[in-house]
Amino acid sequence: MRRMLATAIIILLGVLLAAAVSEMPPFAAPSNPADNQVNERYLGQVVQEVGVLNVISGIITDYRAFDTLGEAAVLFAGIAAVLAVLETHNLDTYRKDRGKNG
């Protein structure tokens, strides 16, 4: 009974998702809402404005550098959290290791 209910819910969700996907704009059509001034500015001006040939690199480290800074902060927070969890097992050896290396 539970399995049948779960299957029915999954099929219902699948139909909903398929209906949503069928409403999406066609792939790479010029009339898509994503093809706006932002797109034209990035693709047309990146060589003059930034001086790079890799447009993606120009976007993530120049136009949207703040976003990349956030990514670096996420990396930092992640490693800090992992070290905080793992090191508590091993605080004594960690202190010894730190004393030895520096």
Next chain:
Amino acid sequence: MDDVVLQTVTLMLLPFIQTYGIYIMVNGHLTPGGGFAGGAVLGISLILYALTFHVDEAAKVYPRRKAEALESLGALVFIFIGLLGVLGGAAFLTNNTSFLSGQAGTLLGGGFILPVTVAVGLKVASTVVTLFFHLLEEEKR
């Protein structure tokens, strides 16, 4: 894993892997790749070393203090470069293309992009390696 063949082949491959990682990182603004991809390749070379030899050997090559320093240095260099934009009279993280203003399409053509990419790459490499070493050491216990 004290396999002589594996260790010899690893030692032969390591310089090429690291050169390729640095290449991806430094050419991030010209060819596909960039800080994240290059840093991952650079980190993978140290992970390979730790797997073929031992994590203790690898920790001698890349000690924890160095990992911590590089980890923080990457983010700090990024923020410092961003502040250079403020010093130039523009918004935070503004790219100053008169700095390193080579021909567009050459290595020095992207303003602040090259140092930013290298900083991000070092940070990613350090993160990958530190995570992996810690998980290996956790397993050992």
